[in-house]
Amino acid sequence: MMREQILTFLERNSRIDLKELAILLGSDEAVIANEIQQMEKEGIICGYHTLIDWDKTSSDKVTALIEVRVTPQRGQGFDSIAERIYNYPEVQSVYLISGGYDLLVILEGKTLKEVSGFVSDKLSTLESVLSTATHFILKKYKDDGIILSKKNKDERMLVTP
Amino acid sequence: MRNPIAEKVVKIEPSGIRKFFDIVSEMDDVVSLGVGEPDFDTPWHIRDEGIYSLEKGRTFYTSNSGLKELREEVCKYLQRKCHISYDPAKEVLITVGGSEAIDLAMRAMLDPGDEVLIPQPCFVSYLPCAVLAGGVPVTISLKEENQFRLTKQELLDAITDKTKILVLPFPNNPTGAIMTRKDLEEIAEVIIEKDIFVLSDEIYSELTYDNEHVSIASLPGMKERTITMNGFSKAYAMTGWRLGYACGPEEIIKQMTKIHQFAIMCAPTNSQYAAVEALRHGDDDIKVMREAYNGRRRYLMHAFKEMGLKCFEPFGAFYVFPCIKEFGMTSEEFATKLLEEERVAVVPGSAFGACGEGFLRISYAYSLDDLKIALGRLEKFIRKLKEKQNMAEEEK
Secondary structure, eight states, X not given: OHHHHHHHHHHHOTTOOHHHHHHHHTSOHHHHHHHHHHXXXXXXXXXXXXXOOGGGXXXXXXXXXXXXXXXXXXXXXXXXXXXXXXXXXXXXXXXXXXXXXXXXXXXXXXXXXXXXXXXXXXXXXXXXXXXXXXXXXXXXXXXXXXXXXXXXXXXXXXXXX | OOOOSOHHHHHSOOOHHHHHHHHHTTOSSOEEOBOOSOSSOOOHHHHHHHHHHHXXXXXXXXXXXXXXXXXXXXXXXXXXXXXXXXXXXXXXXXXXXXXXXHHXXXXXXXXXXXXXXXXXXXXXXXXXXXXXXXXXXXXXXXXXXXXXXXXXXXXXXXXXXXXXXXXXXXXXXXXXXXXXXXXXXXXXXXXXXXXXEEEEEOTTTTOBSSXXXXXXXXXXXXXXXXXXXXXXXXXTTOGGGOOEEEEOOHHHHHHHHHHHHHHTSSOOHHHHHHHHHHHHHOHHHXXXXXXXXXXXXXXXXXXXXXXXXXXXXXXXXXXXXXXXGGGTSOHHHHHHHHHHHXXXXXXXXXXXXXXXXXXXXXXXXXXXXXXXXXXXXXXXXXXXXXXXXXXXXXXO
């Protein structure tokens, strides 16, 4: 219960001050710190990332979603082919998916050319890959639960009963 | 020309909050802790249902007592959360906000001279509604040492032969106080023995922390003498949709419906469809908001302790009610000074009844970031006051 509460806060703001988190949850700072450390050890907490709207910066980035159909391998299922793919550092995420294809690969590159190069040279040439379909992301509206373009303004009256 | 205005309306004092609002709205750069409504948006699936109902062209009146589906969902909800069973056909009325339900109950139940017991500090509507309905409001001053709960003795002391209704506003605006099952059982005894009725305003019923809300109508012998009123404003962050309801004995609801039928016709149709969705699929939204409020509540209590501002720990609604008596100012003076010097708006406790004098209502229906800014300013203000007090003492 406590763990879930901690995770809910951290998921929204991983930079939250531990003392503050302890107050919000009605607990002790030491208890919270210990739980977090434990969860890091157990691999429940896998990292602390920053959500960036790269479109607002001067750096160019292209993100592509690639649907990959593969032949599962005897005794290993999809795991070994997934590993071949996720080891490439330019691959952001790899998910095993139910439905019309098997793996969803999210790839980040500097240019369209770079991404298409990866697909044609590396991904499609893997032996168990049957086909790929690449979709480029044109605009991110919402990422990781955060609406990127939204500005919050309090429009309530200042004093009400 | 003749005087166009009715005397009983002139005699009603304008809300103290209104006065304060007028000052605040003329100032710039004000951080407000003064609102009485959630900071959350209505959850999207509820708004979406409202939009959908408009798209479908559901823009007609509903039946006077409200959509049948909505009344059924209200009954299921009250069964699920408060363990009371009401008949959706006869014991429920959908109203324009909880406020209308208060007004209707008073008008349906009071004859001239009937007394209405109103525990204060409380929401500003009960007293004028009682007066407008021809009743006589009798206030009960709740005390901080009882955590602003209504005690059996206080109730006994206020009851006369003319007492007809007890207003029971818990969880309470402005104090944040709640009544536990034991507290309610004690007063229920008196209510039954003295044969009076209860108007239980449970608009904040979903916002209790560490204690589950108990409806007085769920106690033995109380359902037949209680109007339970609630609504969607606080639980689902739906203040602007103006939707509430009253549940109670058929004979009272029937008369309330009659007044509602002639005065209002029916609650907004669009809001009613959205509310059906809220009751069917909104339990998780409430949970998320409640947890957020609870965190802020703890944060405020901690901050008050650090800055040396006395405050009893409230377990309901989204208000804290700190005591400022030690600073030798009235609530209004304190609030005005805080506003002028530090640009923080709070509501003087005296706006909620004379016994709220010496207290402030601070709302935590704000994001933690906003609260931090406001608390920083409040802390500075308190520190200055304390320094001044210390200097004055040294001079002596």
